[in-house]
Amino acid sequence: MKTDYYELLGVSVEASDLEIKKAYRKKALQLHPDKNPDDVEGASRKFNEVKVAYDTLSDPQERAWYDSHKFQILMEDGDRELGDDNSAEVYYAGLSVDDITQYLNPDLYIRMDDSISGFYAVAGVVLDRIASEEVSAGKKQKLPGFESYKDDTPIANACDPKELLYPRFGKSRSDYGEVVRIFYKVWGNFASVKSFSWLDEYRYSSAPDRRTRRLMEKENKKIRDSARKEYNEAVRRLISFLKKRDPRVNATAQREYEQERIRRQQDEVKQQAQREKEQRQRDKAEFTEQSWQMLDPDDLAEIEEQLDKLYTEEQDESEDEELYECIICDKHFRHEKQFLEHEKSKKHLKLLKRLQWQMRKEGIELGIDEGGYVRSEDEYESAVEDFEPEQPEPQPTELETEEIQPQPERAEPQPVPSPDSQTASIHSAQRGSASPEVDDVLDEDERLAELERVLNGEDSDDDWSTRKKGKKKKTRSKSSKPASQPATPTGEKCTVCKETFPSRNKLFQHINATGHASAPKKKRR
Numbered sequence: 001m002k003t004d005y006y007e008l009l010g011v012s013v014e015a016s017d018l019e020i021k022k023a024y025r026k027k028a029l030q031l032h033p034d035k036n037p038d039d040v041e042g043a044s045r046k047f048n049e050v051k052v053a054y055d056t057l058s059d060p061q062e063r064a065w066y067d068s069h070k071f072q073i074l075m076e077d078g079d080r081e082l083g084d085d086n087s088a089e090v091y092y093a094g095l096s097v098d099d100i101t102q103y104l105n106p107d108l109y110i111r112m113d114d115s116i117s118g119f120y121a122v123a124g125v126v127l128d129r130i131a132s133e134e135v136s137a138g139k140k141q142k143l144p145g146f147e148s149y150k151d152d153t154p155i156a157n158a159c160d161p162k163e164l165l166y167p168r169f170g171k172s173r174s175d176y177g178e179v180v181r182i183f184y185k186v187w188g189n190f191a192s193v194k195s196f197s198w199l200d201e202y203r204y205s206s207a208p209d210r211r212t213r214r215l216m217e218k219e220n221k222k223i224r225d226s227a228r229k230e231y232n233e234a235v236r237r238l239i240s241f242l243k244k245r246d247p248r249v250n251a252t253a254q255r256e257y258e259q260e261r262i263r264r265q266q267d268e269v270k271q272q273a274q275r276e277k278e279q280r281q282r283d284k285a286e287f288t289e290q291s292w293q294m295l296d297p298d299d300l301a302e303i304e305e306q307l308d309k310l311y312t313e314e315q316d317e318s319e320d321e322e323l324y325e326c327i328i329c330d331k332h333f334r335h336e337k338q339f340l341e342h343e344k345s346k347k348h349l350k351l352l353k354r355l356q357w358q359m360r361k362e363g364i365e366l367g368i369d370e371g372g373y374v375r376s377e378d379e380y381e382s383a384v385e386d387f388e389p390e391q392p393e394p395q396p397t398e399l400e401t402e403e404i405q406p407q408p409e410r411a412e413p414q415p416v417p418s419p420d421s422q423t424a425s426i427h428s429a430q431r432g433s434a435s436p437e438v439d440d441v442l443d444e445d446e447r448l449a450e451l452e453r454v455l456n457g458e459d460s461d462d463d464w465s466t467r468k469k470g471k472k473k474k475t476r477s478k479s480s481k482p483a484s485q486p487a488t489p490t491g492e493k494c495t496v497c498k499e500t501f502p503s504r505n506k507l508f509q510h511i512n513a514t515g516h517a518s519a520p521k522k523k524r525r
Helices: 005-009 017-031 040-058 060-074 097-104 119-140 176-187 210-245 251-286 297-320 336-343 346-366 377-386 422-431 440-455 504-514
Strands: 324-326 331-333
Touching (some): 017 040, 097 119, 097 210, 176 210, 324 336, 331 336
16 A cells, blocks of 8 residues: 555645755654664655655646545555545545536525525535635645645635635625626626646656657647636636526616715815815915025016017017018018029029019900000910020120121022021022021021020010010012111111111011021031
């Protein structure tokens, strides 16, 4: 017959690791072969048994295995039969899932009162057992904080609720806010702290190597986690089952509790505000102004006078500050230099010419200005683009230009180059030969000349209204007269037919209609 390890070491089943260690040292000294020279063989056998018992109980996993299989281990020699009523006590690991499931029977809760077979007594018994087992398991595993709980003691129902890990189920007249609500809130999130090590399938001591031991640990952990999950779900199902049948949990009780909770919160806020008000009054009464905190009235008046003076100076400076405004571009400038630079910008000049064109057009439409040809908006936009080339050519100087003088006709005709060159235009004018179109060079030179006058600010209000969109070719005059005569002071004069016009617009319309044009100036290369 095998001896129980706890009995062999002389300790109780609930003994701690320190108690087991002390008991082993004491037994080892008593049973060591050197201490028993008369019975060396018997002492050696007992000493080995004590060592095996200590090795088993000092390892948490081995101890849990031994506790859960102690009955089978002690029965290996056949000293007891399984059917005998006086058989050894089987290790009790606590309530199982099947035990908890039995309490899900509605027939157990027919009587909804506080009697011994009533709803509150039956439910309270099973819940108290679960709480006691959880606290005992926590203390056995030396989990932090579990030593202070008294759920596993016989006086648990008489203890202060603060000394219990799990609240009690209560009675039929228990208050909803103080007992019932807290009970279902805590138990609804139940999570067991049991190790479930008694369900391990493999013993680590039988592992031949480390790799096999790790595989054993992995398989045992899966079994433990699965058992813990199943146990937690069983307890939560029981709590949900009881909550549905608990008459204390109803809409009226919950509504009353919420109203009472809101009222208490409001009272706490009012009390806190009253306490803060009283504290401020006490602080104000106890406060005494120090001499360095006191301010003389004369000093205060002097400070106010300096502040007023400083404020007045700042206002005067802000009023005297001159601002420059461009009404065309709707911009403001603080310095004159910035304003002058803005007036030279292309954007400003373009908006200025557009304003001039609009004023000219409105003046003619309203009859304020003299009548004449005014371009459309599309023609105006095209003219603006023509007058702003990407890289304008530099203007020739006085030394590079000279006025072309009329020459008599030559006896022999000279060869005429490409119609796009200035030379062809000059020869054509000198020979007096008739041509249906004027060269593109003539139109280009006119645009460059107009652009120069615009940039120099010498252009008039009528300039932009006389240009056509695109490069429209003009017919050449049939007359061989050079177009270098200046306009008469009384108006604009056509250099071909000598006809006088009151405005430049009329002259341009005449040139467009008749094809009269003057020869361009020759550029010296």
